[in-house]
Amino acid sequence: MGTPVIAGLGELFKTHGLSKKTVVLFDEHTRRLFGDELLKKLSDEGFQWTELVIPAREASKSFSVAYRLYGRMIEADVDRSWNLLAVGGGVVGDLGGFIAASYFRGIPVIQLPTTLLAMTDSSIGGKVAINHPLGKNLIGFFHSPELVLIDPSSLATLPKREIYAGMAEVVKYGFIADEPFFTFLDLHFADVTGLKEPYITKAVKKSAFIKDDVVKKDFRETDGLRATLNFGHTFAHGLEKLAEYRHLRHGEAVTIGMVCALFLSHNLGYLDRESLDRGLSLLRKFRFPKGVLKRRFLDIDSDLLLESMFSDKKKLDKKLRFVLLKNLGEAFLLEENIEDRHVLKAISDGQALFSSKSDR
Ligand SMILES: NC(=O)c1ccc[n+]([C@@H]2O[C@H](COP(=O)([O-])OP(=O)(O)OC[C@H]3O[C@@H](n4cnc5c(N)ncnc54)[C@H](O)[C@@H]3O)[C@@H](O)[C@H]2O)c1
Ligand SMILES: [Zn+2]
Incomplete structure (x- = not known):
């Protein structure tokens, strides 16, 4: 990272009418890889933020994980004036979008995809969903992102299997x-x-x-x-x-x-x-x-x-x-x-x- 996408975050939010109050959602890998730098940047730019971290697995796209995160957001006094920034692959993007679409009847979501699949597919198009034990992606919304921030340089750490x-x-x-x-x-x-x-x-x-x-x-x-x-x-x-x-x-x-x-x-x-x-x-x-x-x-x-x-x-x-x-x-x-x-x-x-x- 450290490229214009992140460097210009405050300005980008401003031009898109987004408040500087942001819930940042990571999975444990993207938190470790990008978290410190990104959160420092948000602090430097005067953002009020709260962070949420989920296990890096498909099973995180579940109602029970979403339910737990709603609770964390309520405790942090997140209201309609906030937005949610999803930093990760399709799992974080889909779950983050689902939470944003439903929390307080909907807050804006900003996608910051960090896998090749998320950059080229899941972060675009507004389909957000969680899984049900009876099937994948069955419970969800159309909730278009306010912004999709794509920086291919963040792929450097992605395992080869994920690249293919x-x-x-x-x-x-x-x-x-x-x-x-x-x-x-x-x-x-x-x-x-x-x-x-x-x-x-x-x-x-x-x-x-x-x-x-x-x-x-x-x-x-x-x-x-x-x-x-x-x-x-x-x-x-x-x-x-x-x-x-x-x-x-x-x-x-x-x-x-x-x-x-x-x-x-x-x-x-x-x-x-x-x-x-x-x-x-x-x-x-x-x-x-x-x-x-x-x-x-x-x-x-x-x-x-x-x-x-x-x-x-x-x-x-x-x-x-x-x-x-x-x-x-x-x-x-x-x-x-x-x-x-x-x-x-x-x-x-x-x-x-x-x-x-x-x-x-
Ligand atoms: N909404 C849509 O339109 C849409 C479209 C396609 C897929 N999807 C969903 O996307 C999900 C799959 O997304 P995915 O393939 O990105 O998987 P993923 O989110 O599970 O990410 C794959 C792995 O890469 C790690 N990772 C992420 N960025 C990294 C980086 N820069 N360096 C190193 N590791 C990194 C993650 O922590 C994870 O372990 C599925 O749940 C699928 O249903 C949604
Ligand atoms: Zn596909």
Whole structure:
């Protein structure tokens, strides 16, 4: 950090009509990495602040954690004149946004994403949620952030596994919306995942702008456009569920899901062979921790995965919804129902692709 985003915090708040009374939410990692410097900066700039720290895990996106934090805020006399600054990955951003949306009937939220996934996806678009024991992200709001403060230099400490997980969403934007961006990512995959400048900043910026653009045009996901952000996700949600939301990062599931979705697009006659091959060649650059791909995808029976995809709670009318590609850079939501055999074939095509280099 220490870049203009943080240096100019007081001024930014002022121009956006935000008060200098801020609840700062961290997880234990982002507190350790960025907390001292950030809180000192807030003090120097005359902010009144109170800090909250949650365990760094998905389980923190829960009602019981939110309930505890409401209590801490009430005790600290936080009222409607305050705002909340969420400093961390998607877990902190989603929980922070949920608390801000509900506390005192809503206070402004400012997102300061520190993972690649949060910078390019979860901090943008205003969807905030907590999990329920019966499903992920089921209880939530649309609560758009007043500000999203993105500083790619804060990625320097992020573990490689998290970088690949975020990169899945970055690559997704190339697939669904922007062929030149796809080509850039293909060419500079190692530069971006190695966090080299100017590549990483370009990748983050472009992704954030594409997400923002899609969200602005279809905020409540009504006309199918926002749904294209779910490219690869129908397969991914099934895989994540089978992995008990623990053994596979969301982005890893999305990488596998995009491979299957590419095959499905091609097998149904929408995507030509050359585009399929270009897409697969980019996705083969992703790396998984040893054994993860084998245990969480290659060894899984395709019928079992299909069943798990059906049990994902986000389906409409018990139908699986697929986002497919017509071209690299052009996605659409398939409205009609497709036969299970096509889905099963796409899964086995994906397994065949990865087994040719399985021990990774
Ligand atoms: N709201 C949305 O639109 C949306 C979209 C996609 C995902 N999500 C949600 O996002 C969550 C996943 O987010 P995530 O992948 O960022 O995971 P995360 O928030 O769990 O962060 C991953 C890990 O990285 C650590 N970390 C964060 N910044 C770091 C840094 N700079 N250096 C080192 N370590 C750092 C965190 O402490 C954590 O251990 C899920 O709950 C998912 O449901 C929401
Ligand atoms: Zn995703």
